[in-house]
Amino acid sequence: MSRNEFFQLERSGPATILTVQVSRISESEGIEQFFATLNALVQEGHKQLVLDLHQVQLVSSRALGKLVVFQRRLEQAGGWIRLCRLSDYLQELFRITQLGKLFQVFPDRDQALQNAPPAETQTLAPDNPAS
Amino acid sequence: MNSLPASDVKPVNQTNTQSEWVWEQHIPTDLQVASQVLSHILERLQHYQWGQRELFGIHLALEEALVNAMKHGNRMDPQKQVHLWCSISREQFQVRITDQGEGFNPEEVPDCTAPENLERPCGRGLMLMRNFMSEVIYNEKGNQVTMRKHRSEEGAAS
Numbered sequence: 001m002s003r004n005e006f007f008q009l010e011r012s013g014p015a016t017i018l019t020v021q022v023s024r025i026s027e028s029e030g031i032e033q034f035f036a037t038l039n040a041l042v043q044e045g046h047k048q049l050v051l052d053l054h055q056v057q058l059v060s061s062r063a064l065g066k067l068v069v070f071q072r073r074l075e076q077a078g079g080w081i082r083l084c085r086l087s088d089y090l091q092e093l094f095r096i097t098q099l100g101k102l103f104q105v106f107p108d109r110d111q112a113l114q115n116a117p118p119a120e121t122q123t124l125a126p127d128n129p130a131s
Numbered sequence: 132m133n134s135l136p137a138s139d140v141k142p143v144n145q146t147n148t149q150s151e152w153v154w155e156q157h158i159p160t161d162l163q164v165a166s167q168v169l170s171h172i173l174e175r176l177q178h179y180q181w182g183q184r185e186l187f188g189i190h191l192a193l194e195e196a197l198v199n200a201m202k203h204g205n206r207m208d209p210q211k212q213v214h215l216w217c218s219i220s221r222e223q224f225q226v227r228i229t230d231q232g233e234g235f236n237p238e239e240v241p242d243c244t245a246p247e248n249l250e251r252p253c254g255r256g257l258m259l260m261r262n263f264m265s266e267v268i269y270n271e272k273g274n275q276v277t278m279r280k281h282r283s284e285e286g287a288a289s
Contacts, residue, residue: 027198028166058187060194061255068251089187096262097255098244 006037009046012113016046020053026060035066047079050112054085064099071103080104084112151220152179158197158213160205165197172217172226179221181282188263189224189280195256196228196276204230204274224280234273 008019025034071081084106094100106112146153152175158164176186205211211231218225243254261267266279
């Protein structure tokens with residue numbers, strides 16, 4: 001397990017569980033660094049991600065937009081991302097924005113991991129790295 | 132305002148009574164200062180016993196409006212400022228945010244919940260502001276937004 005400013009990392013089989021350590025993912029709280037760190041993790045080979053959001057109180061519209069782009073590029077690179085442990089307020093945010101249709105959201109880590117596809121079937125696409 | 136450096140924020144007016152807190156500031160175009168302003172206003176809302184659910188909505192709407200003013204309005208020009216007027220009571224939250232930009236037409240912002248726009252990275256901020264506030268009004272030029280939130284029964288702090 002390792003730590004940095006934004007995430008606590010844990011491995012679970014082929015998947016990486018990233019527990020977000022900040023309470024706000026927003027423009028006023030270093031959103032560029034947040035996604036740069038996320039992209040760097042993907043470049044290091046963490047392409048099957050469970051994002052645990054239980055400590056997050058707020059996600060701004062721009063952060064949601066960046067998450068949409070991140071997921072699209074990660075999938076193009078053969079990876080996937082699942083979200084779990086959203087607060088009631090964040091769940092409402094995903095409902096209002098209709099983003100629950102784009103993201104796979106689970107109540108806890110176990111369910112997020114159980115619904116993960118097998119890792120060995122993934123084919124990486126180096127020409128389309130998540131960035 | 133203790134948490135903001137005097138060089139960053141020039142106080143214009145502050146009225147603090149038991150029934151209403153009114154605050155007016157010129158804020159530099161700086162996202163870190165925006166974060167401090169947000170925290171300060173949220174502290175005052177808690178002082179007036181606003182509940183967690185409504186704090187979440189105001190936090191989100193205020194963040195969107197302040198960042199819009201700095202990024203899209205002032206285009207992060209450090210020579211430009213954002214003017215903020217805010218009033219908080221137990222019954223109502225009001226804020227007026229004015230930037231020094233060219234303005235925009237909010238009617239031209241596409242519906243980000245439409246299926247064809249769902250994967251677009253932009254356009255959700257205005258919708259979230261309208262969703263979480265009672266009123267969101269832009270001036271004709273489009274460089275000033277006024278938002279109001281009336282506290283509902285369930286918004287009272289428990």
